[in-house]
Amino acid sequence: MVRVLVIGAGLAGLSAALAATAAGHHVVIIEKSKRIGGRGTSQHIDGFAIGYGPHLILNKGPLMKLATKLSKVKVAKLPLRLHRIESVGNGIIRPKGNPQKVVESKKALKSKDTTNPHVKSAQFISGWGIDSESRYQALTKGNLSCVGEGWSGLVGRLAMALDEVGVLIDSSLEVTSIEQGKVQLKDGRTIETDVIILACGYSKTRTFVSELTSKSGQNGLPENDPITASIVDVSLDSKPLQQLQAIVDAENNMAIFDMKNIHPAVGISGSLLSAIATGGNDQFKSPQQRLDGLYAFLDDRASGWRNHIISERGQSKITLHANPDSPIQFDTFSNHNVLLAGDWIDNEYSLSDAAVESGRQCGRHVSDLIG
Numbered sequence: 001m002v003r004v005l006v007i008g009a010g011l012a013g014l015s016a017a018l019a020a021t022a023a024g025h026h027v028v029i030i031e032k033s034k035r036i037g038g039r040g041t042s043q044h045i046d047g048f049a050i051g052y053g054p055h056l057i058l059n060k061g062p063l064m065k066l067a068t069k070l071s072k073v074k075v076a077k078l079p080l081r082l083h084r085i086e087s088v089g090n091g092i093i094r095p096k097g098n099p100q101k102v103v104e105s106k107k108a109l110k111s112k113d114t115t116n117p118h119v120k121s122a123q124f125i126s127g128w129g130i131d132s133e134s135r136y137q138a139l140t141k142g143n144l145s146c147v148g149e150g151w152s153g154l155v156g157r158l159a160m161a162l163d164e165v166g167v168l169i170d171s172s173l174e175v176t177s178i179e180q181g182k183v184q185l186k187d188g189r190t191i192e193t194d195v196i197i198l199a200c201g202y203s204k205t206r207t208f209v210s211e212l213t214s215k216s217g218q219n220g221l222p223e224n225d226p227i228t229a230s231i232v233d234v235s236l237d238s239k240p241l242q243q244l245q246a247i248v249d250a251e252n253n254m255a256i257f258d259m260k261n262i263h264p265a266v267g268i269s270g271s272l273l274s275a276i277a278t279g280g281n282d283q284f285k286s287p288q289q290r291l292d293g294l295y296a297f298l299d300d301r302a303s304g305w306r307n308h309i310i311s312e313r314g315q316s317k318i319t320l321h322a323n324p325d326s327p328i329q330f331d332t333f334s335n336h337n338v339l340l341a342g343d344w345i346d347n348e349y350s351l352s353d354a355a356v357e358s359g360r361q362c363g364r365h366v367s368d369l370i371g
């Protein structure tokens with residue numbers, strides 16, 4: 001049995017811990033926040049499952065498969081529907097009851113002709129600017145879904161499975177540095193371990209790894225130019241989007257979703273608007289300007305929303321994807337008994353699915369490190 005210390009209790013860290021435990025190892029997770037789940041979670045506030053921006057899940061991706069496997073209770077999910085999504089200036093993406101338009105829409109989306117505004121809208125909402133063929137295909141086929149229990153429900157399934165097998169998740173504990181076989185905590189303690197799995201986001205991982213490699217002469221992690229987003233999550237006692245699930249402004253990389261119009265279980269009544277803008281510096285001079293632009297989009301398209309707020313959260317800058325200069329493998333630093341997990345690890349998936357897949361790769365590889 002190998003002692004494994006996982007740093008970070010986001011989706012990557014939790015999945016890594018599950019896979020390492022299943023392989024028979026002794027696992028401990030350390031998380032600096034009070035809450036687990038990282039960027040992939042939600043909080044129940046006034047009866048609404050409020051997350052960090054709109055999160056849509058691939059029906060048959062690694063996250064969905066793992067959450068389904070871990071519990072007898074089926075994950076209640078409902079898909080985005082193209083006949084309920086409006087592309088600004090171009091109407092509904094696939095209008096219902098108009099066979100000619102339906103055929104045209106299917107042809108256009110299949111062609112992936114990026115001069116077609118509906119294709120641009122579909123590309124934006126399937127990957128938030130990250131080119132993901134599987135998520136694009138899933139959207140066009142009704143396989144990209146909102147989860148009724150909120151993302152905290154999915155994270156809760158992972159955490160409960162870990163609890164059942166006795167894996168400790170130590171929250172509110174920050175790791176400040178690592179070396180082979182050892183991690184240093186902010187409270188001054190040192191923990192010894194055989195294997196470290198870094199699942200704490202790209203920039204922190206880059207710092208930890210640079211300390212490790214500076215001594216061995218090995219290259220650290222490459223520079224990165226992260227893709228960031230501004231987000232607004234707001235629950236309302238009104239329905240400003242009426243029956244629409246989303247309004248997309250692909251020219252300005254912005255979208256507003258009514259998550260409750262996708263899955264009624266995410267809120268008790270009214271609507272749960274989740275808006276996102278991902279334009280970079282060429283479009284907006286600062287993250288605050290981008291957030292202001294998103295509020296202006298809400299004022300324009302969700303008219304009157306400000307008079308119906310139950311709870312509101314706006315954030316000018318959150319990392320959507322670390323976007324490293326070159327692909328990075330989970331076992332790049334396995335010579336130091338350190339493995340890497342996160343949505344930025346090179347595998348066939350993207351976003352949360354890439355995070356879960358990378359965790360699984362790490363957990364399964366532990367036995368190969370210390371035979």
Ligand SMILES: Cc1cc2nc3c(=O)[nH]c(=O)nc-3n(C[C@H](O)[C@H](O)[C@H](O)COP(=O)(O)OP(=O)(O)OC[C@H]3O[C@@H](n4cnc5c(N)ncnc54)[C@H](O)[C@@H]3O)c2cc1C
Nearest residue numbers: 008010011012032038039040053055056175200343351352
């Ligand atoms: C606005 C937005 C929209 C998104 N939409 C989608 C979507 O529609 N579909 C989808 O699949 N994915 C989506 N994602 C991506 C998804 O949220 C992420 O891919 C996933 O949550 C990443 O998980 P992770 O574990 O790699 O990283 P994180 O969630 O960032 O977890 C890292 C964890 O490490 C902890 N940590 C950091 N430093 C330390 C330290 N020193 N010591 C201890 N702990 C530490 C952090 O507190 C955090 O809990 C979206 C993300 C954003 C921001």
